[in-house]
Amino acid sequence: MNYRHAFHAGNFADCMKHALFIELLSALQRKEKPLLVLDSHAGIGRYDLSTGPAEQTGEWRDGIARVLAARPQALGAYTGWVERLGLYPGSPAIAAAMLRPQDRLVACELHPQDAAALKRQFAGCARVGIHARDGYAALRAFLPPPERRALILIDPPFEDRDEFATLSEHVIASYEKFKTGCYVLWYPIKHRAPTRAFFESMRLSPVRDIITVEFLRRPAQDPARLNGCGLMIINPPYGFTEAAAPMLAAFEAAFGEPGCSSGIEHLTDA
Numbered sequence: 001m002n003y004r005h006a007f008h009a010g011n012f013a014d015c016m017k018h019a020l021f022i023e024l025l026s027a028l029q030r031k032e033k034p035l036l037v038l039d040s041h042a043g044i045g046r047y048d049l050s051t052g053p054a055e056q057t058g059e060w061r062d063g064i065a066r067v068l069a070a071r072p073q074a075l076g077a078y079t080g081w082v083e084r085l086g087l088y089p090g091s092p093a094i095a096a097a098m099l100r101p102q103d104r105l106v107a108c109e110l111h112p113q114d115a116a117a118l119k120r121q122f123a124g125c126a127r128v129g130i131h132a133r134d135g136y137a138a139l140r141a142f143l144p145p146p147e148r149r150a151l152i153l154i155d156p157p158f159e160d161r162d163e164f165a166t167l168s169e170h171v172i173a174s175y176e177k178f179k180t181g182c183y184v185l186w187y188p189i190k191h192r193a194p195t196r197a198f199f200e201s202m203r204l205s206p207v208r209d210i211i212t213v214e215f216l217r218r219p220a221q222d223p224a225r226l227n228g229c230g231l232m233i234i235n236p237p238y239g240f241t242e243a244a245a246p247m248l249a250a251f252e253a254a255f256g257e258p259g260c261s262s263g264i265e266h267l268t269d270a
């Protein structure tokens with residue numbers, strides 16, 4: 001396990017993922033019923049961007065720093081949470097802050113040091129459970145939840161050549177057990193071949209109601225660079241695509257280089 005999210009916290013991909021995640025969670029919280037948030041690959045939750053790994057790469061300067069400088073209206077909910085939470089928040093910190101009294105967060109992190117940091121951060125938070133375990137196995141362990149409603153974020157590091165195949169295999173198996181959850185799968189876009197195969201495996205699966213939301217800061221031609229990223233969303237909440245469109249336009253304005261693009265596609269019908 002070489003990947004440490006601290007080197008990449010606050011980059012453009014983090015901004016896109018978190019802004020859309022906040023929109024999804026807010027949409028699901030429009031119903032009063034309790035909700036489980038399951039974060040399978042959680043990271044350490046809070047990141048000091050002014051020092052250590054984040055300062056070393058400086059990726060955040062080309063990410064969250066641009067968003068905070070431009071303050072686009074469409075990303076107002078996201079910038080609001082980033083400012084309220086102080087130290088730059090990762091997905092479990094955002095989810096924990098947004099929980100209502102009836103909601104729960106389960107966050108899994110496999111790296112022993114990162115899991116320990118996460119446990120320290122949420123010690124004493126009754127509605128937050130931190131588990132030092134494999135996030136894919138956790139999908140089987142925690143789903144379906146007693147609440148029968150869940151937002152499931154799956155955000156693996158993609159260090160492994162087979163990560164796309166592993167991801168689709170585990171998501172398809174979870175869906176078989178729990179068909180009504182809202183699953184959110186983050187994926188990198190370097191070039192198109194790996195995502196095409198991933199989409200095809202999901203399209204041919206029993207999973208229904210899948211959309212992809214993508215932002216490419218430049219054309220996906222150089223396989224050595226993170227040219228863009230996407231979220232594959234299963235069972236997106238009502239109204240989500242309409243809310244996501246202006247957010248994508250804001251990403252283009254903040255991060256776009258010549259040839260940038262974004263889009264929302266329906267991969268399979270409901």
Ligand SMILES: C[S@@+](CC[C@H](N)C(=O)[O-])C[C@H]1O[C@@H](n2cnc3c(N)ncnc32)[C@H](O)[C@@H]1O
Nearest residue numbers: 005041042043090091109110111134135155157
């Ligand atoms: C991209 S980062 C997560 C970032 C976090 N979701 C956020 O948005 O703030 C991926 C994390 O997954 C962890 N990880 C890698 N393999 C894992 C596994 N099999 N199960 C759980 N966590 C894993 C890594 O240590 C890393 O912290």
